[in-house]
Amino acid sequence: MMDRHTSHLHNDYVDGLLSEKQASEVDNHADSCEKCREDLNQLRNLKDRLAAIDAPDPGLEYFERLSEKVAERTHSITNESNSKSVNIKPVSASQAVLKTLIRVAAAITLLFGSFYASDFLSGNNQSPNSDNWAVLEYNIPDPIALPDSEHQQPPPSAVDEESIDKEDSDTEN
Amino acid sequence: MFAQKSKRFVTLIDGRDIIGMTEETTALVLLFQKGDRKAFTKLVKIFRQRVYGLAFKMLKNHIDADEVAQETFVRVYKRIGQLKSPVHFDSFIYRIASNYAIDLIRKRKGRIVAMPEESELPGSVQLTLATKVTSPEKVLENKQLLQAIVKAAEELPPRQQTTLILHDIEGLSKEEVARIMNCPEATVRSNLHIARNKLKKKLAKLLTS
Ligand SMILES: [Zn+2]
Numbered sequence: 001m002m003d004r005h006t007s008h009l010h011n012d013y014v015d016g017l018l019s020e021k022q023a024s025e026v027d028n029h030a031d032s033c034e035k036c037r038e039d040l041n042q043l044r045n046l047k048d049r050l051a052a053i054d055a056p057d058p059g060l061e062y063f064e065r066l067s068e069k070v071a072e073r074t075h076s077i078t079n080e081s082n083s084k085s086v087n088i089k090p091v092s093a094s095q096a097v098l099k100t101l102i103r104v105a106a107a108i109t110l111l112f113g114s115f116y117a118s119d120f121l122s123g124n125n126q127s128p129n130s131d132n133w134a135v136l137e138y139n140i141p142d143p144i145a146l147p148d149s150e151h152q153q154p155p156p157s158a159v160d161e162e163s164i165d166k167e168d169s170d171t172e173n
Numbered sequence: 174m175f176a177q178k179s180k181r182f183v184t185l186i187d188g189r190d191i192i193g194m195t196e197e198t199t200a201l202v203l204l205f206q207k208g209d210r211k212a213f214t215k216l217v218k219i220f221r222q223r224v225y226g227l228a229f230k231m232l233k234n235h236i237d238a239d240e241v242a243q244e245t246f247v248r249v250y251k252r253i254g255q256l257k258s259p260v261h262f263d264s265f266i267y268r269i270a271s272n273y274a275i276d277l278i279r280k281r282k283g284r285i286v287a288m289p290e291e292s293e294l295p296g297s298v299q300l301t302l303a304t305k306v307t308s309p310e311k312v313l314e315n316k317q318l319l320q321a322i323v324k325a326a327e328e329l330p331p332r333q334q335t336t337l338i339l340h341d342i343e344g345l346s347k348e349e350v351a352r353i354m355n356c357p358e359a360t361v362r363s364n365l366h367i368a369r370n371k372l373k374k375k376l377a378k379l380l381t382s
Binding site for chain 2: 011041042043046049050051055058063066067071073
């Protein structure tokens with residue numbers, strides 16, 4: 001190989017986060033390295049495909065019904081932390097007949113069993129903490145200031161087998 | 174480069190595109206915090222499609238997406254007083270929605286749901302891949318790639334999955350994702366790279382063209 005592979009820079013490259021110097025380093029290397037060129041193409045392709053994914057539109061009728069359900073469900077609730085000023089007005093949202101308009105759950109047919117898994121990149125392009133959730137201390141005040149109290153931690157057994165999804169960053173606050 | 178989703182609100186302030194909260198929405202949040210129920214109703218209307226869309230992308234079925242959407246707004250209603258910064262209402266609502274969706278993903282995991290064949294569902298709702306191609310082969314190829322991407326993404330741990338969905342599918346910035354997921358941007362970046370690299374490895378053959 002002429003020079004070092006640049007795969008560790010490719011994610012930032014496709015996100016436009018590299019300096020001009022770094023970006024041209026990637027470009028120049030890719031000109032002469034098929035492996036990195038291919039990796040960049042795959043990454044761009046993946047990113048484009050992901051950006052094109054969209055949820056279905058269940059239709060205005062569904063959304064109107066959703067609004068009604070929310071109105072019904074919040075009708076008798078007093079805002080927890082602002083109760084003194086919450087002024088709850090009666091809602092006439094309980095129309096008797098609501099058409100069941102929503103079709104059944106979606107099916108995502110999962111056809112693919114196996115893929116060629118190249119070992120390229122498996123070793124050297126990941127950040128030091130690899131699959132682990134950052135072990136970083138996160139002391140920046142949360143601008144939303146929303147305690148994740150509703151987000152209860154599952155028992156360890158319920159967490160991903162590989163335990164690569166440690167919820168460190170969920171538990172602060 | 175990568176087009177922002179058109180369904181998101183874009184407003185021009187000082188010549189800059191601000192995606193997400195507009196002054197109008199912020200004003201509604203303030204009214205809502207003062208107890209104005211009509212403002213809440215309007216906010217539900219403004220955000221319901223986005224919340225449903227995010228939930229659907231995370232859970233891939235309508236029933237769960239509907240549950241997340243409903244529950245999210247109920248929780249928003251209960252907790253609006255905790256939101257210190259009304260301009261971040263969108264992150265607030267996304268956080269509530271994605272946390273609830275993550276909980277559902279965990280609950281659903283290991284429980285094998287028999288998915289009916291797509292063809293058996295005449296108006297079935299499913300994720301779609303915007304495509305400009307016209308040949309039937311290309312359409313099939315795109316569909317297969319979408320299914321493969323969705324399957325591979327589902328195998329990611331929930332928070333990696335969520336990071337990928339918020340950043341690469343929803344088109345949110347790392348800063349926004351960090352706020353929603355209450356973690357440093359470095360964590361978002363790292364998890365995003367891990368998630369993409371896993372997908373790339375699994376889908377190498379399909380992504381090469
Ligand atoms: Zn190379």
